[in-house]
Every structure is written in C-alpha cells, then in structure tokens.
Amino acid sequence: MLDKHKHLLEPLPQGQVFKRLLAYTASHKKLIIIAMLLLIGGTAADLAGPILVKIFIDDYLTPRNFVTEALTALAAVYILLYLGSAVMNYIQSFMFQKIALSIIRELRIDVFRKVENLGLSFFDQFPAGGLISRITNDTEQIKELYITVLATFVQNIVFLIGVFIAMFYLNPQLAAFCLLVLPVIAAVMYLYKKYSSIYYADMSEKLSELNSRLNESIQGMPVIQMFRQERRMNKEFAAVNEGHHRAWLKSMKLDGLLLRPAVDLISILALMLVLTYFGITSFAGPVEIGVIYAFVNYLDRFFEPVNQIMQRLSMFQQAMISAGRVFKLMDHEEPPPLQKGSETPSIKDGAVQFSNVNFSYNEKEQIFKNVSFQVKKGEMLAIVGHTGSGKSSIINALMRFYPVDNGSIFIDGKNLEQYTDSELRSHMGLVLQDAFIFVGDMRYNIRLYDENINDEEVRQAAEKVGADSFIERLPGGYSHKIGERGATLSTGERQLLSFARTIVKDPKILILDEATASIDTETETVIQHALEKAREGRTTIAIAHRLSTIRHADHILVLKEGVVAEEGTHDELIEQKGIYEKMYRLQKGRESVSE
The missing domain is CATH 3.40.50.300 (P-loop containing nucleotide triphosphate hydrolases)
Known part of the structure; x- marks a missing residue:
C-alpha cells in the first residue's frame, strides 16, 4: 500500500464517527419520534408495576383490608399495564429495527458509490480483500450497532431514567444516595472504551488482512497448485489467522474483566447500601414492607439495563471502529481525471x-x-x-x-x-x-x-x-x-x-x-x-x-x-x-x- 493510502488505516475520533452515524437518522425523524413515544409509554407502563404491588402490600395486604372492588380494579390495571407495555415495546422495537435496516442500506449504497467513483490508481495499490472487508464485514458491524446496540442503549437509558423517577417517588434521600453508583459505572465504561478501541482496531485490520490473503489465494489457486505452494500459503494464512485470534483473545479478556463481573460487584454493594439504610431506619420507626419490596425491585431493575448496556459495549466498540474505517474510505479523495472547462464537445470522427x-x-x-x-x-x-x-x-x-x-x-x-x-x-x-x-x-x-x-x-x-x-x-x-x-x-x-x-x-x-x-x-x-x-x-x-x-x-x-x-x-x-x-x-x- 502506498504512503498516500496509509491514512486509511488510522482511526477516526469516535465522537466524529458517532455524529456521522446519527446524521443518517435525519431522514427517519417521524418514525423515530413515534418509536420514542412508544418506548416511553412502554417503559412507564412497565415501571408502574412495582408501585402497584407496593400499594397492594401496604394499603391492603398488611392492614388486611381486602376490598374486592378495589383489589379487582388494581389487578385489572396491573394486567392492562403489562399487556400495554408488551405491545408498545414490540412495536417500538420493530420500528427501531426497520429504521436501522433502512439506514444500513443507505450506508452500503453510499460507500459502494464512493468506491465506484475512485480512480484506477486507488485500486492499483489498495488490496481488494481490504475493500471487500470494509464494504461487507464493517458495514455488517455497523448494522448491529443500529439494530442491537443503539436500540438497546436508547431503551435502557429511558428505562434507567424511569427507575430513578420511581425511586425518588418512593424515597428521595435513598435515591440520591444511589446516584453515587453512576460515576463508578461511568468509570468502568471509560476504562473499557479506552482499551477495547485499541484491541478492536487491531482485530479489524487483521480481519482485512485475512480477507486480502483469502482473495489473493483463491484468485491465484491454479498457480499455487501448479507450483506446489499449498504448504507455504497455508503457513502464511495460519500466521495471519493467528494474529486475528490473538487480537480476539485480548478483547475477550477485557470483556470478561470489565463487563459483567464489575457491574455485578457494584450491584451487590448498592444492594448492601439499600438494606443497610432500611435497617438503620427501622430503629427509628416502622418501615413499610411495600416500600422495601419496590425499592429492591427497582434497584434490581436498575442493574439489569446497566448489564445489558455493558454487554453491548463490546459490540458498540467494534461498530465504532468499523464505522471509522468505512468513513475513512468514504472521505478518501482519489478521483479519476475529470472534465475541465464548461465546453462539452462531442466525438464525431474519433481522430x-x-x-x-x-x-x-x-x-x-x-x-x-x-x-x-x-x-x-x-x-x-x-x-x-x-x-x-x-x-x-x-x-x-x-x-x-x-x-x-x-x-x-x-x-x-x-x-x-x-x-x-x-x-x-x-x-x-x-x-x-x-x-x-x-x-x-x-x-x-x-x-x-x-x-x-x-x-x-x-x-x-x-x-x-x-x-x-x-x-x-x-x-x-x-x-x-x-x-x-x-x-x-x-x-x-x-x-x-x-x-x-x-x-x-x-x-x-x-x-x-x-x-x-x-x-x-x-x-x-x-x-x-x-x-x-x-x-x-x-x-x-x-x-x-x-x-x-x-x-x-x-x-x-x-x-x-x-x-x-x-x-x-x-x-x-x-x-x-x-x-x-x-x-x-x-x-x-x-x-x-x-x-
């Protein structure tokens, strides 16, 4: 690869990449607004469930106040909220995925159109396998970003906001204490983002090299077999494959350390904080069992989306690296010689x-x-x-x-x-x-x-x-x-x-x-x-x-x-x-x- 193409291997700032990815959502504003409203509605209906259970425990079960009409109405509302949440979440999830597939279709067309309009000097020097990898593998990673990662992030962030609103409704002081968990989670995310971006960039380049080697070997198979070079080519392919394997192992070790185990440890500490608070409060006066149930339930629900977000961080990092590689290609300027001047002559004789x-x-x-x-x-x-x-x-x-x-x-x-x-x-x-x-x-x-x-x-x-x-x-x-x-x-x-x-x-x-x-x-x-x-x-x-x-x-x-x-x-x-x-x-x- 020539020096003028080496910049295609350099990573783009992730903030810039993310802005460009979001720019593709501009033509889908109406659908996104509808999907967001459904998401908020479904989340609100889902989060209302523990509050209804708290009302049942504290207002009816504990005082043994079994009013048939009130309990029936409470149960009906609970069931309707559950069904409404399921329907709204299904529709908004389908809409988000539909938007994501439309965006990735547009992106693939844009990158292929860009490649078609590059000059032949580019194709003379840039490996064909690397191009194929960017147009197929990298765009596939971006598709997962839109379909799986961003949808999960949006849904869970809305859910987390709803959880905190419900927690502040139940106990503002304890909810404020729970906010201290957020900087710790943010620190874990920062560390993961910092190191995983290095590993995934290396992994993507190794995959491109792997595709280039495959493309070259398949195209040149008659020559390889004619000169009995199968063993040598196999060794070279194995070496490239081993590099890709090692890059994967590094990312897996990082995932194993900073994803689920770290969040689980934070969730245990948060639960201990909540139970300690209620234990100390009980010495000063009675504690409502319904409030304890609802708070612990919300705390558990709080860490469920956090875990989902952390699990998607690896996919997010892979997609951001892949998107950066695609945008680098789309930004590369190496057009063929173009028409100059405003005159547009026609060829008549062909001299x-x-x-x-x-x-x-x-x-x-x-x-x-x-x-x-x-x-x-x-x-x-x-x-x-x-x-x-x-x-x-x-x-x-x-x-x-x-x-x-x-x-x-x-x-x-x-x-x-x-x-x-x-x-x-x-x-x-x-x-x-x-x-x-x-x-x-x-x-x-x-x-x-x-x-x-x-x-x-x-x-x-x-x-x-x-x-x-x-x-x-x-x-x-x-x-x-x-x-x-x-x-x-x-x-x-x-x-x-x-x-x-x-x-x-x-x-x-x-x-x-x-x-x-x-x-x-x-x-x-x-x-x-x-x-x-x-x-x-x-x-x-x-x-x-x-x-x-x-x-x-x-x-x-x-x-x-x-x-x-x-x-x-x-x-x-x-x-x-x-x-x-x-x-x-x-x-x-x-x-x-x-x-």
Whole structure:
C-alpha cells in the first residue's frame, strides 16, 4: 500500500464517527419520534408495576383490608399495564429495527458509490480483500450497532431514567444516595472504551488482512497448485489467522474483566447500601414492607439495563471502529481525471492525436516521454515494444484512466480534458488481453445493463466477430449461464465475447490491448477477420504482441524504455533493420519452429 493510502488505516475520533452515524437518522425523524413515544409509554407502563404491588402490600395486604372492588380494579390495571407495555415495546422495537435496516442500506449504497467513483490508481495499490472487508464485514458491524446496540442503549437509558423517577417517588434521600453508583459505572465504561478501541482496531485490520490473503489465494489457486505452494500459503494464512485470534483473545479478556463481573460487584454493594439504610431506619420507626419490596425491585431493575448496556459495549466498540474505517474510505479523495472547462464537445470522427505527452503513475518514474502521433478516422495505429516500454500506459492515458504529466491528447481536435466521462466511454471500445466476464448469461455479458440494445443487435454483434458459432453450440445459446469470470469458457471464447461486447456499442475509437496475445491461432484468425470488418470507419489503436497481426496497420510505433524509437509502416520498419525488424524476424523464426 502506498504512503498516500496509509491514512486509511488510522482511526477516526469516535465522537466524529458517532455524529456521522446519527446524521443518517435525519431522514427517519417521524418514525423515530413515534418509536420514542412508544418506548416511553412502554417503559412507564412497565415501571408502574412495582408501585402497584407496593400499594397492594401496604394499603391492603398488611392492614388486611381486602376490598374486592378495589383489589379487582388494581389487578385489572396491573394486567392492562403489562399487556400495554408488551405491545408498545414490540412495536417500538420493530420500528427501531426497520429504521436501522433502512439506514444500513443507505450506508452500503453510499460507500459502494464512493468506491465506484475512485480512480484506477486507488485500486492499483489498495488490496481488494481490504475493500471487500470494509464494504461487507464493517458495514455488517455497523448494522448491529443500529439494530442491537443503539436500540438497546436508547431503551435502557429511558428505562434507567424511569427507575430513578420511581425511586425518588418512593424515597428521595435513598435515591440520591444511589446516584453515587453512576460515576463508578461511568468509570468502568471509560476504562473499557479506552482499551477495547485499541484491541478492536487491531482485530479489524487483521480481519482485512485475512480477507486480502483469502482473495489473493483463491484468485491465484491454479498457480499455487501448479507450483506446489499449498504448504507455504497455508503457513502464511495460519500466521495471519493467528494474529486475528490473538487480537480476539485480548478483547475477550477485557470483556470478561470489565463487563459483567464489575457491574455485578457494584450491584451487590448498592444492594448492601439499600438494606443497610432500611435497617438503620427501622430503629427509628416502622418501615413499610411495600416500600422495601419496590425499592429492591427497582434497584434490581436498575442493574439489569446497566448489564445489558455493558454487554453491548463490546459490540458498540467494534461498530465504532468499523464505522471509522468505512468513513475513512468514504472521505478518501482519489478521483479519476475529470472534465475541465464548461465546453462539452462531442466525438464525431474519433481522430486521435498525442502531442509531446509525458506520463507517470507516481509522478516520479516516467513511463513514457514526449510521445506524439496522430490517427485519423478509418486508420489503424499499432504500438509495439518490449515489456515495460509503456504500451499499455498509452491506452490508460487515452482512456483518461490516469492524468498525464505534460503534453496534450486530442480527440477530433478537442483536448481530452474537455470531454465528459459519458461522452468518452460511449464512443470508446476497449478489448483487453484478459477479458473479464461477469456472472450471468451470454446475452447479458454482451449487452452489459444497456437495455437500449435489443436481442437482434446482440446477435448481430456476435456474428460480426465470429462469436455466434460457439454461442449457438452452448445449451440455451444466448441464454446460457456463465460462472464467475467465465471459468467454463476457453480463453478464445472469452475474448470473442469481449469483442462482441465492444462492437455492439458501435464505438468511434476501437482500442485493442494485446487482444490476441493469449489465444490460439485458429481463434486469432477469426478475430483478425472480425477486426478487418470492425475497423472500417473507425479509429483503431492496437497494442500488439504478435507482430504478424499488425502487418496491415497504417502506422506502427516502436517504443523502447518509454520513448518512440522507430515509426512507420511494416515494410518501412523492416527496411530500417532496427528494433522492429529484429522482433519480427525473431517471432517469425519461432513460428516456423513451432510449425
């Protein structure tokens, strides 16, 4: 990971994180108000129960005053309060969870939209597994914060306030003494928050590393098995997993010490305080049994929500750390090069011109320098050179995936920077060496979400590039289902499908990045035939590995260490007896030997 991405691993202040999480509740104010009113009503009904029992004990049971009508009314009120509390608590709990699920849906959409709008330079350096972990695992932790933690906190805080109101109603002096418990509980919470944030941050990073390792291993499984690296990869995975395990153990030890045991000790001390108070008071005069019952009942009820809050603190800390990681990603600014100026030109012919263009990925090491060329509508430019000479980087600059350092790129005489992204993408077709195939059917992979492309256009595009022959042999034809990355298709079939996907868009500029480098000779012949048709009336730029495929190019650039070393037609370059001629003779000799 580059230095400019290291800040993504630094934690955000929890106060800032919590404010941003609460900001997502703004669009749900009405539902939250209704849920809060139901919560207060349900809590009040629940807390009224011990007071009714106190009235029964002190006013009726102790003096043996059994008035049937009064006792019946008291029992009816008690039952109605219990049922009302149950109904209101059920509805408010459902509403809070509904709000929480809506919020997490919005958050996931926001973070995914942010990731989609980051420049390719970000994806080149940030591990894919780490991204997946933030979008899935971390947002799942945030979901638990809204559904379980915040709902529990709100419900129990309202309940605690109600308990103290009831306790002050019964005995203001003793209730005031009980308030001394709150600073002790706050101190325990502070200690837990301080140390658990460190452990959970470490745990989250270890989980991201674990996902990154998994993603890399699964993607590279053929290579791992081919070179018999299973044991080494297993050791490396076990080491990362052990780090995650140790981080979990630290957090569990902290939970075991500062959660339930600490609160239980405080509750015992509080109970001793209350019983001592009533014991001392009894020497001065009689003590009402109903008051003792109600007070002890409320004290027990007081520590029940405290325990629930403490138990949720671990989830709260995990969610806050996860939310901080998600917001760090959402705050990261690394957009692709964007349109500049207010002018919005349109691409009509697709003529391309590079004028003294310099390019680098890190602003330090130049990939290519002072590259200039021009390709008119209907012409084909081929770019060749050894690995690392800057061929693919020219395509990245033309597609505006990355900004150029110096110089200018023009399309139809207008600077590349003036075009909108939609204008560029709708008139450029790109075929890569490694064709990416999505899960879905054949028709979907050619159309790619564009509902304006009908089935007939899909079929015509497949016919034009020669893909129809293998598609129609498949079960279901164009409705044939494809697995992840098109694993059930051959390399050539995936490439033909990629060609069809490009041609169906009818681009003005066709870009081929070593599109025939990894396919067999028979498929190459099919693609070459399709290419001859596809390049008619289009500007074509082809990066070539097999020089035999570009013999008929209108112009050829030969790159060496990022500089245009030679240029001309195939025949002109052969006559120069330079780099191109040597590369061509060498490849021709290899092909003769293979034959």
